[in-house]
Amino acid sequence: MNTMNRRSVLLTGLGIAGAGALAACSNSGSGSTPALVSPSGSAVAAAEKKRTSTGRTHEVTLIAAPAVVELGAGIMAKTWAFSGQTPGKELRVPAGDQLAATLSNQLPDKTTTSIHWHGIALRNDMDGVPPATQAAVRAGSNFTYRFLADAPGTYFFHPHVGVQLDRGLYAPLIVEDPKEPLSYDEEWVVVLDDWLDGVTGTPDEVYAELKRGMGGMHSGGTSTASSSPSDNSSHDMGNMGGMDMSAGMGGMSSSPSASPSDGGMSMKFMLMGAESPLLGGDAGDVKYPHHLVNGRLAADPQVFRSKPGKRIRIRLINAGGDTAYRVALAGHKLTITHTDGFPVQHQQVDALLIGMGERYDVLVTLDDGVFPLVALAEGKNATGMALVRTGSGGSPRANVRPKELDGMIMSASQLKASDDARLPSKKVDRVHRVELTGSMMAYDWAINGRRFDMSDPTAHPITVEQGQRVRLDFVNTTTMWHPMHLHGHTYQLGSSGPRKDTAIVLPKKTVSVFFDADNPGQWMLHCHNAYHGEAGMMALVAYQG
Numbered sequence: 029m030n031t032m033n034r035r036s037v038l039l040t041g042l043g044i045a046g047a048g049a050l051a052a053c054s055n056s057g058s059g060s061t062p063a064l065v066s067p068s069g070s071a072v073a074a075a076e077k078k079r080t081s082t083g084r085t086h087e088v089t090l091i092a093a094p095a096v097v098e099l100g101a102g103i104m105a106k107t108w109a110f111s112g113q114t115p116g117k118e119l120r121v122p123a124g125d126q127l128a129a130t131l132s133n134q135l136p137d138k139t140t141t142s143i144h145w146h147g148i149a150l151r152n153d154m155d156g157v158p159p160a161t162q163a164a165v166r167a168g169s170n171f172t173y174r175f176l177a178d179a180p181g182t183y184f185f186h187p188h189v190g191v192q193l194d195r196g197l198y199a200p201l202i203v204e205d206p207k208e209p210l211s212y213d214e215e216w217v218v219v220l221d222d223w224l225d226g227v228t229g230t231p232d233e234v235y236a237e238l239k240r241g242m243g244g245m246h247s248g249g250t251s252t253a254s255s256s257p258s259d260n261s262s263h264d265m266g267n268m269g270g271m272d273m274s275a276g277m278g279g280m281s282s283s284p285s286a287s288p289s290d291g292g293m294s295m296k297f298m299l300m301g302a303e304s305p306l307l308g309g310d311a312g313d314v315k316y317p318h319h320l321v322n323g324r325l326a327a328d329p330q331v332f333r334s335k336p337g338k339r340i341r342i343r344l345i346n347a348g349g350d351t352a353y354r355v356a357l358a359g360h361k362l363t364i365t366h367t368d369g370f371p372v373q374h375q376q377v378d379a380l381l382i383g384m385g386e387r388y389d390v391l392v393t394l395d396d397g398v399f400p401l402v403a404l405a406e407g408k409n410a411t412g413m414a415l416v417r418t419g420s421g422g423s424p425r426a427n428v429r430p431k432e433l434d435g436m437i438m439s440a441s442q443l444k445a446s447d448d449a450r451l452p453s454k455k456v457d458r459v460h461r462v463e464l465t466g467s468m469m470a471y472d473w474a475i476n477g478r479r480f481d482m483s484d485p486t487a488h489p490i491t492v493e494q495g496q497r498v499r500l501d502f503v504n505t506t507t508m509w510h511p512m513h514l515h516g517h518t519y520q521l522g523s524s525g526p527r528k529d530t531a532i533v534l535p536k537k538t539v540s541v542f543f544d545a546d547n548p549g550q551w552m553l554h555c556h557n558a559y560h561g562e563a564g565m566m567a568l569v570a571y572q573g
Contacts, residue, residue, distance in 0.1 A: 062489075062491055062572045062573075063572065063573040064486060064489060064491075064550060064570045064571065064572060064573055065152075065548045065549055065550070065570070065571040065572070065573045066549075066550075066573075067152040067153040067155075067160070067161040067162070067549050067550055068152075068153045069548075069549075069573075071494070071548040071549075071571070071573075072151050072152045072153060072548055072549050073151075075151065075546075075547055075548055076151040076175075076176065079124075079176045079178045080123075080124050080176075080178050081124055081125075081126065081176055081178075082122065082124040082125050084122075084124075084125045084126065085125065085126040085127075085128050086119075086121050086125055086126070086127050086128065087128045087129075087130075088119060088127070088128070088129050088130070089129075089130045089132060090110045090111065090116065090129055090130065090131050090132065090143065090199075091110065091111045091112075091132045091134055092108060092109075092110060092131060092132065092133050092134060092135055092141050092187075092197055093108065093109070093111075093112070093134035093135065094106065094107075094108055094134075094135070094136055095107055095108065095109040095112045095113070095114070095196065096226075097109060097112075097113065097114050097196060097323065099223065099318060099320060099323065099324065099325050099328075100324045100325040100327060100328025100329070101325050101327040101328040103227070103318075103325065104226075105196075105223070105225060105226035105227050106225075106226035107195050107196040107225040107226045108135060108192070108195045108196055108197050108225075109195075109196035109197060110196075110197060110198075110199055113323070114196030114197075114198070114221075114323050115196075115198055115199050115200065115219045115221075115322065115323055115347070116196075116197070116198065116199030117199060118199060118200045118201075118202060118217055119185075119199065119200070119201045119202070120201075120202045120204060121177055121201075121202075121203055121204070122203070122204045122206055123177065123178055123179065123180045123203050123204060123205055123206060124176065124177075124178050124206075125176070125177060126174060126175065126176050126177075127173070127174070127175060127176075127177055128172055128173070128174045129143065129172065129173045130170055130171070130172045130173075131143050131165055131170060131171050131172075131173065132170050133165045133166065133167050133168065133169055133170070133171075134167070134168070135167055136167070137167075138166070138167045139167055140158070140164035140165060140166055140167065140189055141164065141165055141187045141189050141192060141197070142156040142157065142158050142162065142164055142165055142171075142187055142188050142189055143156045143173060143185050143186070143187060143188075144156040144157060144185060144186060144187065144188040144515070145173070145175070145183065145185050145201065146183055146184050146185060146186060146201075146385060146513075146529075147181065147182075147183040147184075147368055147369055147387065147518075147529045147530075148175070148177055148179070148183055148201070148203075149178075149179055149516055149517060149518065149547050150175040150176070150177070150516070151175050151176075151549075152516060152547070152548065152549025152550060152551065153549070154173045154174065154175040155515055155516060155549075155551070155552075156173065156185075156187075156188050157188045157515065157552050158188070158189060159482065159483075159485060160485040160486075160550050160552060160568060161549070161550065164189055177201075177203045179203060179369060180203045180204060180205035180208075180369065181202075181203055181366065181368070181369020181370065181387075182200070182202060182217075182343040182344075182345060182366065182368075182369055182387040182388075182389055183200070183201040183202070183203065183369060183387070184198055184199060184200050184201055184219070184345050184347060184387070185198065185199060185201050186198040186347065188552075190231075190232070190235075190562060191231040191232060191234070191235050191349070191558045191559060191562050192231070193231075193347075193349055193558045194222075194224075194225065194231035194234070194349035194350075194558045194559075195225045195230075195231060196225065198219070198221070198347045199219075200217045200219060200343070200345055202217065202343065203369075209371075210341065210365060210391065211339070212339040212340060212341040212391060213334075213338045213339050213340065214334060214338055214339075214340050214341070215340070215341045215342075215343065216332050216340055216341070216342050216343070217322075217342075217343045217345070218321060218322060218342055218343065218344050218345070218401065218414065219321070219322055219323070219345045219347050220319070220320070220321060220344070220345065220346045220347065220348060220351075220353050220355075220382070220403050220412060221319070221320045221323075221346075221347045221348050221412075222314070222316040222318075222319055222320075222348040222349055222350060222351040222405065223316060223317070223318040223319065223320050224297075224314070224315075224316050224317055224318070227317050227318065228296075228297070228315070228317050229296065229297060231349065231558070233296075233297065234297040234314055234559065235559055235562055235563075237296060237297050237298060238297065238298060238313060238314070238471055238559050238563075239471050239563060240471070241468065241469055241470045241471040241472075242298075242468045242469045242471075296315075297314055297315055298313060298314070298315070299312055299313060299314055299315045299408065302407040302408050302409075303407050304352075304406045304407030306352075306354070306381055306406060306407075306437065306439070307352060307406055307407060307509045307532075307534065308509055308534035308535040308536070308537065309507060309508070309509075309535050310407075310468075310507055310508045310509070310535070311351075311352065311406050311407025311408060311509075312350045312351055312352075312407065312408060312557075313350055313468065313557070313559055313560075314349065314350040314351075314559065316350070316351065316405070316408070316410070318412075319351065319353075319403060319405050319410050319411060319412035320412055321401065321403055321412045321413060321414040322414060324414065325412075325426075326411055326412055326413035326426040326427070327426040329400075329413050329414045329415050329423075329426075330414045330415070331414070331415045331416075331417050332401075332414065332415065332416050332417070333417050333418075334394055334416065334417075334418050335394070335418055336394055336395060336396035336418045336419060337393065337394065338393070338394050338418070339391060339392070339393050339394075340391070340392050340393075340394060341365075341389060341390070341391055342357075342362075342389070342390050342391075342392065342401075343387065343388075343389050344380075344382055344387060344388045344389070344390065345387050346382045346383060346384050346385065346386050346387070347384075348384050349384065349557070349558035349559065350384070350557055350558065350559060351384065351405045351406070351408060352381060352382065352383045352384065352405075352406040352407075352509075352511075352532070353381075353382050353403040353404060353405060353406060353412070354379050354380070354381050354382075354403070354404040354406050354433055354437060355379060355380055355381075355382060355388075355401070355402070355403050355404075356378055356379035356401075356402055356404075356430050356432035356433045356435075357392060357399055357400075357401045357402075357416065357430070357432070358399045358400050358401075358402065358424075358428070358430035358431075358432060359395055359397070359399050359430070359432075360392050360393075360394070360395065360399065360432070361376050361377065361378065361392070361432075362376070362377050362378070362379070362380065362390040362391075362392055363375070363376050363377075363390055363391040363392065364376075364377060364380060364388060364389070364390050364438065364443065365389045365390065365391055366387075366388065366389035367386065367387065367388050367389075367440050367443060367526050367527075367528060368386060368387050368518065368526075368527065368528045368529050368530060369387065369518070369527075369529075370445065370446075370449045370518060370526065370527035370528070371445075371446040371448065371449050372443045372444060372445060372446055372449070372526045373443070373444040373445070373446055374391075375438060375442075375443060377435075377436050377437065377438040378432040378433075378434075378435030378436045378437065379432050379433050379435060379436070379437045379438075380437065380438050380439065381406065381437060381438070381439040381532075383509075383511035383530065383532045383556070384511050384530075384556040384557060384558075385511050385513045385529075385530035385556035386440070386511065386528075386530045386531075386532075394416060394418050395418065396418055396419040397417075397418060397419050397420075397421050398415060398416070398417050398418075398419070398420075398421040398422065398423060398424070399415070399416045399417075399418075400413050400414070400415055400416075400424045400428050400430060401413065401414045401415070401416060402428060402429070402430055402433065404429075404433055411426075411427060411428075411429070413426060413428065439532060440521060440525070440526050440528060440531060440532065441521065441525070441532070441539075443525065443526045444524055444525065444526065445520060445524060445525060445526050445527055449526075449527050450520065450524060450527075451520045451527070451542060451543075451544065454497045454544075455497065456497050456498070456499045456542070457493075457496035457497050457498065458492060458493070458496050458497075458498050458499070459498075459499045459500075459501065460490050460498070460499070460500050460501070461476070461501050461503060462475055462476065462490070462500050462501060462502050462503065462512075462553070462567065463475065463476045463477065463503045463505055464502060464503065464504045464505060464506055464510050464512075464533060464555070464565065465477045465505050465506065466506055466560075466563070466564075466565065467506060467507070468508070471563055472563065472564070473506075473555065473560040473561075473563040473564055473565035474563075474564045474565055475553070475554075475564075475565055475566065475567040476567070478564075479563065479564025479565075480554075480564050480565070480566035480567060480568075485550070485568055486550065486568060486570065488567070488568075489550070489567075489568045489569070489570035490553065490567050490568065490569045490570070491569075491570055491571075491572050492545040492569060492570070492571055492572070493545060493571065493572050494545055494546070494548055494571060495544075495545060495546070496544070496545045497542060497543075497544055497545075498542070498543055498544070498545055499540055499541070499542050500514075500519065500540070500541050500542075500543075500553075501538055501539075501540050502531075502533045502538065502539045502540075502541070503538045504533045504534065504535055504536060504537050504538070504539075505536070506535060506536075507535050507536070508535055508560075509532055509533065509534050509535060510532075510533050510555040510557065510560060510565065511530050511531065511532050511533075511555065511556040511557065512530065512531055512533055512539075512553065512554070512555060512556070513529060513530040513552075513553070513554055513555075513556045514529055514530075514543070514551065514552075514553050514569065515529075515551040515552045515553070515569075516547045516549060516551040517529065517543045517544075517545075517546075517547055517551065518543065519531075519541035519542055519543035520541060520542045520543070521539065521540075521541055522540060522541075522542075523542075528541070530556055545571065548571040549570075549571060550568055550569075550570045550571070551568070551569045551570070552566055552567075552568060552569075553566065553567045553568070553569050554566035554567070
């Protein structure tokens with residue numbers, strides 16, 4: 029096997045070119061470290077007091093513990109989950125209410141954990157990022173997160189410790205708009221996930237293999253280096269319909285595997301040959317035996333029941349660790365209304381591309397019959413599925429490929445912010461060049477060539493000051509795409525693009541984003557590929573005191 033073939037770069041597909049030149053940029057980490065605003069300091073408390081509050085508080089307890097979950101079709105998986113189910117129970121609060129969520133850590137082997145409230149612009153000391161914003165919650169201990177959720181939208185929550193994101197510890201968080209401008213009859217929250225925990229191994233075993241890098245791999249042993257064909261030349265936009273999806277769900281054992289012996293099995297978890305023009309080439313690192321929609325396999329899917337003519341709001345969340353999904357509802361057009369919680373100019377599409385950590389809201393008027401909602405694991409020759417049933421009819425096969433998946437496909441780079449969500453025009457006060465670096469060969473993913481040191485998180489901050497308009501230039505020097513997530517803020521893609529907190533940056537491309545420094549503290553900026561982030565593709569965006 030020529031391991032370098034996997035890293036070939038396809039510069040076709042949807043480019044996300046950045047706005048603005050790279051002149052007058054400042055790299056992070058230059059000079060001595062300035063005084064930084066503390067996550068629990070007075071500036072953070074003052075910012076919280078300025079948030080609009082209803083005075084109401086919602087209390088909930090989230091128990092993180094081992095669980096055996098049914099994925100459907102008789103497949104059981106040992107994992108970690110919130111209160112015994114995955115996805116965890118949806119939290120739903122009106123905008124302006126306070127959430128008081130007590131995390132009870134009942135994980136085994138003295139495992140620490142936390143909860144990050146993904147996409148929420150909340151007070152810094154409640155962001156859930158050990159050691160930057162809090163000490164990790166020790167096994168057998170509790171921690172209560174208290175914060176105002178004042179921005180309506182579709183969010184979710186998950187741990188921010190190690191690669192726990194790729195277990196079952198995640199759930200939707202919906203902040204409702206008391207003045208909801210959209211008109212619809214019903215809601216359906218749809219959580220997408222790539223799954224291997226308790227089936228082929230654990231996320232920790234995956235990371236242990238990946239971090240050795242491709243240089244540490246050998247091609248001996250079995251020839252099953254990928255669950256999909258190594259020749260993925262058919263993954264072009266003109267011939268997508270001819271792909272045989274039958275290998276997607278049946279190519280791997282569904283029985284739990286024993287822990288690998290010292291040194292591990294050759295290429296047990298690393299995925300080879302996964303390529304996608306939409307993602308600019310290499311689609312992902314990890315072999316997943318299953319792709320879930322609301323915790324269910326395509327062979328035994330969740331069924332959303334409604335009536336013909338009903339207008340449905342679907343809130344899509346990609347909680348996956350390593351997979352982008354192309355999502356379509358057979359026989360229907362989707363009208364995109366929001367991404368990452370913020371409204372966009374409505375756009376009708378056949379399918380949308382959603383990276384890890386991204387969320388999209390869509391409206392759809394249902395026809396009469398049975399329709400698969402399909403999440404194609406982009407570049408990985410596998411699918412997840414749920415069903416919409418409004419009338420009689422048989423269920424489609426698990427590997428169905430609706431024609432909409434090959435129709436008009438949209439990603440965030442093609443959307444425009446709605447008038448009320450667009451940032452007001454303002455001079456940029458500070459520019460940071462955020463170079464995405466690393467490779468699969470050494471698995472040395474980093475920002476500006478420096479792997480983030482969790483033992484010294486404030487060592488090389490990307491500094492901003494309260495009130496500044498900041499431009500971040502994500503310069504992807506690698507041959508992989510990266511979904512870049514900023515905590516505590518939303519940024520705007522270019523001068524008129526959508527407001528986002530997570531954005532796809534394609535290989536060898538630059539994406540420029542703008543945000544207002546209006547939420548003091550110390551905030552993580554990282555790739556939302558769970559394994560890239562853990563390897564070191566993280567940085568700290570910190571307010572100077």
